[in-house]
Amino acid sequence: MGLCRGQVSIALILLISSFCVEIITAIGTITSTQFLKDPEAIQEILWSSDVPNSVSNSSAQLSDTGNLVLRDSNGETVWESFQHPSDSFFSKMKLSINKRTGERILLTSWKSATDPSTGSFSAGLNRVDIPEIFIWKDNYPFFRSGPWNRQVFIGVPYMNSATVDGLNIVDDGEGTIDLTFSYANQSFLSSFALTSQGQLEQARWEHGMEDGIVLWGVPMFDCESYGKCGPFGRCNAQASPMCSCLRGFDPKNPEEWYRGNWTSGCIRRKSLQCERVKNGSEADVNGTEADVFLKLGNMKVPDLAQWSHLTEIECKDKCLTNCSCLAYAYSSGIGCMSWIGDLIDIMEFPKGGGRSLHSNGVFRIRWKP
Incomplete structure (x- = not known):
């Protein structure tokens, strides 16, 4: 038995739970939800669906798309391979x-x-x-x-x-x-x-x-392994070593880090001021410099983003006024993304392989000058 699409033929693989059988030869009969190897011999079950109850007068059909569909006597679908x-x-x-x-x-x-x-x-x-x-x-x-x-x-x-x-x-x-x-x-x-x-x-x-x-x-690339460089670390497959801390951060565990174990990631070098000036400018607050957002381009944005349907300006303002917001990004095809916890799974794209720096490969991280 095979799956044919035009003039291309591929064997049909059926997987049910943890048991799989490749059906290449013709199938004898179909009884209820089970495939039988030979109707004249002892009925040896090759495969069985996971339909919980027995279905009388059922039928199976292999569609042109390759979907194996099991229907009851009323023609209602009770199981289909595309769902499994x-x-x-x-x-x-x-x-x-x-x-x-x-x-x-x-x-x-x-x-x-x-x-x-x-x-x-x-x-x-x-x-x-x-x-x-x-x-x-x-x-x-x-x-x-x-x-x-x-x-x-x-x-x-x-x-x-x-x-x-x-x-x-x-x-x-x-x-x-x-x-x-x-x-x-x-x-x-x-x-x-x-x-x-x-x-x-x-x-x-x-x-x-x-x-x-x-x-x-x-x-x-090895850099695409999830969380390769830990929190606030970034991975560059073309660099040696491949892991480095984001600007303003240092290795959390230097001894492990320099041995090539980067999973503990990085920690911030300076505590954030995290106070917005009342007039809305990023200026001096009580004699200290206010936090700014550092632009990081040609990057895979971190995991665990919070999404909101805001404009780009609204996205920035929302993050700027929330001291828990550590980074934000905006994409016209996605919307506003913001991060309040550790920034994990950051990768720098290989040269020639990144997204547009003006839309998809940029996020901005709260930074203490």
């Missing part, structure tokens, strides 16, 4: 997150390249207000894409609209956000896959090809 993806994300599939219930549809990696049982990695959306793709390793953050600005995920080097042609974020208006994927060029098949090593790759197949061509993948 394995490691692959094809056109017309959705990766979702529900704000009210917290339920997600995630990709799950294989244990190894040849072992399709459940691996250590999963991938999907992590935010509703500021959608981002996360990859988790054993439920801990492993990679973060940065927010979606209606064109790209702004924390991914070298990502442009051509790279992610067909990706989109859709809000159903009822608390669910979907990451969707569709491609206009039907002469080839394109898909995403989460590898057993935790890399999310986009590949393309054309007629006559057995193996796809990998077009793009994340994480690509």
Whole structure:
């Protein structure tokens, strides 16, 4: 049994919980929610859906999109494979997150390249207000894409609209956000896959090809590992060492830091004045200099942003008047982002691979001159 799209054929992989079987040969019969190997022999179950109750007179249909749908006698869908993806994300599939219930549809990696049982990695959306793709390793953050600005995920080097042609974020208006994927060029098949090593790759197949061509993948650099340089540290894959403290900060644990263990991050060198001058200018307050906002460009913005629907000027003013606000950023495709806690997972984009300095690769951090 195979999944064919145009003149491209790919084996269909079905994953249910932690048990996976690749169905390559013809299937004998379908009984209720179970695939049977041979109707004439002893009925050996190859695969079973997770439908909680038995469904009488059910039927299964493999749609043109590759979605395997199980329906009851009334034609109502009781289970579909697109709601239970394995490691692959094809056109017309959705990766979702529900704000009210917290339920997600995630990709799950294989244990190894040849072992399709459940691996250590999963991938999907992590935010509703500021959608981002996360990859988790054993439920801990492993990679973060940065927010979606209606064109790209702004924390991914070298990502442009051509790279992610067909990706989109859709809000159903009822608390669910979907990451969707569709491609206009039907002469080839394109898909995403989460590898057993935790890399999310986009590949393309054309007629006559057995193996796809990998077009793009994340994480690509060691710096893209989540929180590589700890709080208030930034990572630059082209520097040695790759981790450094933000301006005005020093290593929290110098001994560990200079041994290459950067996870403890950095601490502020001077305490913040954090008082706004009554006339609104950033001037002297009681004989001391007021805090200013230091512009950091060509950067992946930190994790854990708070989002608000404000203009760029309102965004700055809101952060300036709140002593708890440590940084802010504004993007026309996202809105106002502000940070009140540790700034974590900051990466400096490689030369030639950053976002526009005037929109997506800039944030401003409260700084004591």
